[in-house]
Amino acid sequence: MNNASSKLINSASLLIAGKFFQRSVGLISIVILARVLTPQDFAIAAIISMVIYFFDVLSDLGNEQYIIQKKEVSDKDLDAAWTINILIKSCLTLLLVLCIPFINSFYSEMQLTGALLVATCVLPIRALRNSGILRFQRELVYKQLFFLTIFQRLGSFCAVMLMIWIYPSFWALIIGDITSALIFTFGSYIVHTFRPSFSLKNIKQQWLFSRWILAKNIIGYTRSQIDTFIVSSLFNARDLGRYYLSRDIVMLPSQNLLTPAIQPLLATFSAKHHSGNSLGRQLEFSLLVTTMLTIPIVFYIWYFPAPLIDTILGEQWSDSYILLSRLSLLVLYIPFIVLFEQIMIAKGWVAKLLVFDIASLILICSGLLVLGDTVLSEFAMHRGLLGIGATCVLILFIRVQMNFSLFAWGIWCLICAAVSYLSVLGVQYINRVSDSSGVVILLISGGVFTSLYAAAMALIVRMLAPRNENCLFLKRLMTKYIAQIREKLG
Template sequence: MSFANKLIKSSFFIIAIRLVQRGIGIFSFLILARILTPEDFGIVSIATLLVFLCDILSETGAQQYIVHKEVVDDNDLNTSWTLGIILKSLLAIVLILASPFVASFYELPQLTVVLQIIALVLPLSALNNPKMLILKRNLDYKPFLTLAIYDKVLSFIFTMTLAFVLKSYWAMIFGVVFSYLVKLVMSYLIVSYQPKLTLKKFTEQWAFSKWVLLRALVGYGRSEFDTAFISKLYGVEVLGGFTMMKNLSTTPSREIIRPLVEPLLASFSKVRNNSQHLNEQIIKCITTLLLVIGPICVAMTLFDRELVQVLFNEKWYKFADIVGMLSILILNMALASILREALVSLGKVRFLFYFDTISFIFTIGFIYVLVGDGNIEKFIILNIISNILSTLFLLFYITRYFEFDFWSLFITNFPLLLVSTFFLTVDIKIVFENAYLNLILNGFLYIIFFIFLLVITMLLFRRVSAIESYQKWLISMFSGFIKR
């Protein structure tokens, strides 16, 4: 199997994994949203924000390090495993000790015990079988589909049972811990390997990983700082509503962008020494992602209220506008993800750290100065503007210093841009009293007309070399995959 076909096959496996994970995850969230309150989700949001911040702080960059190395031995795997155990265990202890102070800061006494329980996910995640990294390095994602099925099914049963019995946020807290326990056990059932404690490759790995760690920390702070801001500015109820709507609006980015981007580090590394091939690969990857994400982003903007009315009950309706606003970030996230992976493959991890740090500081200052006493909608708009500006600067950098062909990227995506703009400016809907009919019928008509107009537009521009080249590549890739 050629590398290109292996890459697209691995992408499909990752998408299947994410569909299983998020399909069950979304279903469970919809049930939980009817049992629990926005305040419950607000408490869980704060707890997960802090525990995953600790997880980032203990990140050794193991996956990027293993993928980046030309030759990997057991000492590399065992060193990564040992570092993870040391760092995550220490930070779990810190989180447990700091939990009373955090609870006092948020004026939520119940957070103390919540943080002490959820801190268990840190050592549990550190103990996972490091041999799983080799599977990712080899683009062998089929075993991860098995892991995802067991994890989500068992966790769903466990969490739903607790939700109906306890009817509180504890169902989600215990569910998160149980999920990490299932992943730990399954990692050793899927791959036979006995890791050993060692730090033989510490110096070599840390030289690479320190920048990955710092960049991940800043990136996580940038993506999750809104949780801390909103909880203090608008209260835990608004935080819960924002979190639920954010999960809904960013589901396409999590379930499509990340699965497709994950193999890109390996694919970019194969062509990083050939600027022309790297250029082509970046354009193809960005265009493929936008082709999938674009119509979804437009749909979520057009049908935000219908989505919330169908999926949730009345206590969530007042947060419906947030879905359409946040969906704008989906396209921005798609572009930024590809550009970052391309720069990582070129060894520009240090630059990305500095860039993410500066853009993070800019975002905080930008919002802090302008938000004033504005509402949650003003906060979100300022955050969107800041993210778009950062991505445009990143695109300018890669165009300027790596001779990236921005014009070909624009021309290739022009048909999609044209059709998306049409639907966003021309609001054509058939209005029914029933929210389900509104969503189903209008959604169906939207899909049909969007595909029709996109195909027509691409045919009109088929003689443009950049578009024609991409169309031929896309057809050949999928044809090759289906034949195999």
């Protein structure tokens, strides 16, 4: 196994471990909060989160993508990235404060003024992060970031639990976000020796790259959150709280496993963008890995929402079973959107990507407005289907522009879906002969499903390895990964 493959495995392992820890602690928080807070509290949290992160996206000029894709990075580039962050986020913080009265009047029944004023502090705190940590991501060195995210999540969790003990309300979530931002900002100066300084040099170069990224981020974020906004307009506060919390649960596996697993793959795209053939091969392998991880998650959530809801939220949220099941469709396409968007950035198709984002936003928004006046679970399914349709259009565009086997990927999707469904049948049989419930049935069903799927896919990869280059490389990565685990345990 070459150094690049070993570095890829180590990076993916650390990212998965870090994200798994973060979201595990976050899951514990949800389990506690769902039993203490009301759906109305989560509705307020949803609106605040939607507003704050929209302004956060407005201030994201793609500095991370610029630094990662650049052939050589100097200290001046990092100074410029830090300076841009401070200038943009400071202006947008002021703009957000001025907009608070209008936001509060739109959601007049919730009285958001005080909460939004406090939550706004997150923006300037994040602006001060040490830009030197971008070098870690560029060089696939994630050890320091791993430990930083561990401390960040632990500190945020402690702050949330303290607030719940003192004053159980949506304020716990706001204080948790502020604490998380503070820890990561201060920690970024501890884990990296670089010290940024205010500098306007090299800003022009970053702006020429980032102007399209900024527009793409705004449209992309709007597309991802338009359903929450429409729910807040068409449905009552309880339904908004149910939708927000169920959506958060659905995204847990994506944030724990899918995103950190494919992030090192995405980082390799920039190193290969000068070679169309190598980039095409890298895309094919990334599709293979992403598909193998994504499809079983969708199948499990679709068929077994009850143990997830009962264990995580409690039986008082049982009216969200069907809602959670239908929201699983979001997991089916979001990782592929991330994958294809990164490919387009690596190829320099940022303007084309912006066109896709605008078109998909119009499709999803108009579709939801036409079909939205229905029950919440049907609204969730429409959201997922519209997103899948937009993703299919993007896939066809990429296929026309690049040389990769769409047929081979389609066959791989069918294989993963068939194995996932057979694993579902195995779990359903176990459930029929078991009288367990709650967390026990979740552990049993999750363990059986994962074991059946992993064993079957490992066998299939082993059988296809002699005939397929991507399966052969995946087999070698899996062998190397298992060997590293055994070495650490031994």
